[in-house]
Amino acid sequence: YKATETGYLTIDKKNIVNIAASMSVSFYNSNGKKITDFSSDHDISGKVAFPVKKGKSYKIKVGVLKDGQQFYQMKFGFVSLSEKSGSSKAKARTVKLKKNTKGMIYAEESAKAQDWYKFSLSKAQKLKITYSGKSISGSIDIIIYDKNKKKLGTYHVMPMIDNTETKSIKNAKKGSILPKGTYYIKVVKQRKQTAGYYSFKLH
Numbered sequence: 001y002k003a004t005e006t007g008y009l010t011i012d013k014k015n016i017v018n019i020a021a022s023m024s025v026s027f028y029n030s031n032g033k034k035i036t037d038f039s040s041d042h043d044i045s046g047k048v049a050f051p052v053k054k055g056k057s058y059k060i061k062v063g064v065l066k067d068g069q070q071f072y073q074m075k076f077g078f079v080s081l082s083e084k085s086g087s088s089k090a091k092a093r094t095v096k097l098k099k100n101t102k103g104m105i106y107a108e109e110s111a112k113a114q115d116w117y118k119f120s121l122s123k124a125q126k127l128k129i130t131y132s133g134k135s136i137s138g139s140i141d142i143i144i145y146d147k148n149k150k151k152l153g154t155y156h157v158m159p160m161i162d163n164t165e166t167k168s169i170k171n172a173k174k175g176s177i178l179p180k181g182t183y184y185i186k187v188v189k190q191r192k193q194t195a196g197y198y199s200f201k202l203h
Contacts (some may be wrong), residue, residue, distance in 0.1 A: 001060065001076070003052035008104060008197050010077040011048040020179075023062070029108060030057035036107035036193040037138040040160060044126030047160050049079075049134035049196045051104035081197060085115035085187070092116035092184055097127075100201045103187060105140050107195035115187040117203060122178045128203055132164040135158035138189060142200055145184045147170055152183075157198050169202075 001009070012026070026037035027050055038048075050056060064072065083103040095101045095117045103115050121127070127181040131142055140157040150172040157163070172176050187198060 001052070002057045003054055005078070005080045006052070006054045006082065006104075007080040009047040009077055010057065010079060012045045012075040012077065013073070013198075026057040026061040027107060028061065030059070032059065036195050038160070041109045044131045044160070046138060047162060050136065051106050051195055055108065061183070070074075071100050073122075083115075085117060087114065087116065089116050089184060089186070090151070091116040094187075095119050095202070097202050100199055104197045104198045105135070105189045107193055107197055109138070110135045111189065111192040113183060113189070116181055117185040117187075119156060119185070120182045121178055123180050124177050124181065126176050127169045127178050128166055129153075129155060129169055129200055130156065130164065130166040130203065131200040133196055133198035134162070134175060135159045135194060135198075137140075138191045138194035138197050140192065140194065140196055141188050142198065143186045143188070143197070147183065148178075149173070152178075155200075157196065159194075159196075 024037060025041040026034055028034050058178055081102060081104060085103050097119065101117060133140060135157050136159055138159060142155040144152045146152055152169055152172065155167060168176060169178060170176065183198065
């Protein structure tokens with residue numbers, strides 16, 4: 001598959017013969033090096049998001065891990081997604097409250113790769129985060145810090161699960177009111193092979 005745009009691949013799979021089997025899907029770069037994979041005993045339709053970069057080529061291998069043969073249909077889709085994040089705290093992108101922010105985590109990037117954002121509060125207030133996404137081979141973690149580098153919370157986009165969650169953001173003393181000031185958001189992957197997309201909104 002050669003990506004003509006930046007975005008992510010989706011998978012819609014349907015068994016033709018209903019045989020209980022564990023399916024594996026592996027993704028390779030253009031040089032034939034495996035960059036991530038996953039397996040599932042359950043239907044993977046609508047639960048996979050594999051980010052791709054414009055101009056890059058990828059190879060995909062599908063296998064069955066047990067119970068002999070399995071006949072299936074597999075349809076790949078594509079969702080275009082433009083993202084703008086900072087690669088470090090110093091380059092953090094400013095996001096606005098009540099606006100959705102979307103980004104992607106690539107399997108071919110380093111395990112230490114990070115997406116950085118920041119937001120400001122003009123007054124002390126309560127704040128919530130609503131987050132969602134899809135990942136494979138590990139979770140995508142959204143971490144919020146205050147200006148003093150105190151971690152206020154970690155929010156997980158879990159692999160192979162459709163989840164949208166809303167959580168209250170606590171201050172450094174676990175209270176419900178956040179002081180005015182600047183806050184930072186760091187998005188990381190659990191392991192080198194983790195890939196997927198995420199979305200969050202502060203409100």
